[in-house]
Amino acid sequence: MARDDDEFREFAAASFPRLRRAAFLLVGHDQQAEDAAQTALVKTYAAWSRIQRDDPYAYARRVLANHITDQWRRPIRERTGEQIPDRPVPRDMAEDVARQQWLLAALSALTDRERIVIVMRHYFDMTEVEVASVLNLAVGSVKSLNFRALRKLRVTVRDDDDLLMVPGVAR
Amino acid sequence: MTNDFDDFRAALWGPATAAGRPAPLDEIVREGRKLRARRRLAGGMAGLAVFSIVVGGGATLWEKTTFAGPPPVESAAEIWPAGTWGAPVETGMQQRGGQVVLMLSFLRTTGMQSIGCFEAADRTLSGCRRVVDFTERTFGTGFHAIHAAGPVRGQGTLPVFGYFMGPVHKITARADGRPVSAQLSVWSEDNDVSLFWFPLDQVSGDTVLTDWAAFDADGKSLPTGRARLDVAGG
Numbered sequence: 001m002a003r004d005d006d007e008f009r010e011f012a013a014a015s016f017p018r019l020r021r022a023a024f025l026l027v028g029h030d031q032q033a034e035d036a037a038q039t040a041l042v043k044t045y046a047a048w049s050r051i052q053r054d055d056p057y058a059y060a061r062r063v064l065a066n067h068i069t070d071q072w073r074r075p076i077r078e079r080t081g082e083q084i085p086d087r088p089v090p091r092d093m094a095e096d097v098a099r100q101q102w103l104l105a106a107l108s109a110l111t112d113r114e115r116i117v118i119v120m121r122h123y124f125d126m127t128e129v130e131v132a133s134v135l136n137l138a139v140g141s142v143k144s145l146n147f148r149a150l151r152k153l154r155v156t157v158r159d160d161d162d163l164l165m166v167p168g169v170a171r
Numbered sequence: 172m173t174n175d176f177d178d179f180r181a182a183l184w185g186p187a188t189a190a191g192r193p194a195p196l197d198e199i200v201r202e203g204r205k206l207r208a209r210r211r212l213a214g215g216m217a218g219l220a221v222f223s224i225v226v227g228g229g230a231t232l233w234e235k236t237t238f239a240g241p242p243p244v245e246s247a248a249e250i251w252p253a254g255t256w257g258a259p260v261e262t263g264m265q266q267r268g269g270q271v272v273l274m275l276s277f278l279r280t281t282g283m284q285s286i287g288c289f290e291a292a293d294r295t296l297s298g299c300r301r302v303v304d305f306t307e308r309t310f311g312t313g314f315h316a317i318h319a320a321g322p323v324r325g326q327g328t329l330p331v332f333g334y335f336m337g338p339v340h341k342i343t344a345r346a347d348g349r350p351v352s353a354q355l356s357v358w359s360e361d362n363d364v365s366l367f368w369f370p371l372d373q374v375s376g377d378t379v380l381t382d383w384a385a386f387d388a389d390g391k392s393l394p395t396g397r398a399r400l401d402v403a404g405g
Contacts, residue, residue: 005200008200008203009196009200012194012196012199013193013194013196016193016194017191020191021184021185025183030191034191034192038194038195038198041194041199042202042203043203044203045200045202045204045207046204046206046207047207048203097186099182099186100182100185102182103183119183122179123180150176153179155175155176155179
């Protein structure tokens with residue numbers, strides 16, 4: 001048991017910053033993000049004996065996503081009228097701050113589903129199949145959400161990025 | 172203006188200099204243990220509330236096994252038989268030379284009701300336990316695993332007991348119309364779970380308990396849950 005705890009502590013210490021960052025991208029609030037990451041790790045600990053030999057990080061990601069989507073508990077928002085702000089042109093030492101401000105404003109203009117798909121796909125680097133499994137969506141829906149979100153964000157993608165291959169959707 | 176995909180991903184990753192406080196590992200582990208305990212209690216591992224009458228030494232044995240020598244042993248598993256879950260609670264009630272203790276333990280078999288004996292490590296802690304059929308799979312605020320008062324073969328009488336999930340401070344009921352209060356003890360493994368019992372001098376085996384109520388520290392009424400509350404002695 002003590003060894004299991006040691007292993008969990010090592011895992012938690014290593015994964016906490018990334019879980020917190022993902023949560024921050026989803027909720028846009030430092031304290032809420034920290035709470036969400038902590039909750040994900042608490043639940044991961046509770047299941048540790050079952051998952052530690054499998055993929056605990058995948059489990060923690062899934063718990064985090066479910067926790068946050070449970071918190072939203074509201075109809076899917078479609079805020080098509082909202083404008084994505086232009087990304088600031090970096091000029092000085094404040095580039096990081098400015099870029100983060102732009103990012104949060106841009107993400108907040110997405111629907112909840114679009115936002116979580118973006119974070120899971122492009123921050124967690126999860127495959128569309130994995131995202132679909134966690135969110136209980138069809139893979140095609142994940143592709144569509146990803147496509148729409150990137151388009152709203154005005155993110156340009158190279159041909160070889162293979163990110164906008166949505167059947168029936170012309171580039 | 173459009174945004175380059177690589178720039179966008181870099182923004183997602185955040186500033187390289189960004190740093191927050193480290194993971195609160197002690198708190199995470201502590202809360203994780205509580206959550207794990209709750210899940211097990213919810214039925215996944217057949218958590219069973221057990222009242223045990225300790226005989227052949229009773230309180231003496233209890234004191235000796237629990238508090239012998241500094242520092243106090245924290246792991247109940249080192250004191251009690253394998254499968255015992257958390258620290259047993261002394262009720263102070265004596266039965267046939269032994270003290271009644273309330274404890275939770277795992278049984279490998281789900282849904283059974285039985286009376287059995289057990290041993291504590293190399294010390295014989297011969298006692299009988301009356302197993303509560305843990306059929307309340309729904310786990311939530313309120314009363315759970317309430318067991319009627321009644322005799323245990325050759326060991327005396329056990330009181331009404333059970334556990335309450337939630338911030339309970341006081342439990343009351345009516346015993347054949349008389350107001351009575353339960354004794355409470357916060358479970359060692361999760362302070363949201365309280366073990367309770369009604370002393371036999373208030374609620375005997377042939378008493379019918381009605382009007383169950385639970386209150387928090389501010390006197391606010393708590394949900395009673397879905398357990399059967401029309402308890403009568405056996």
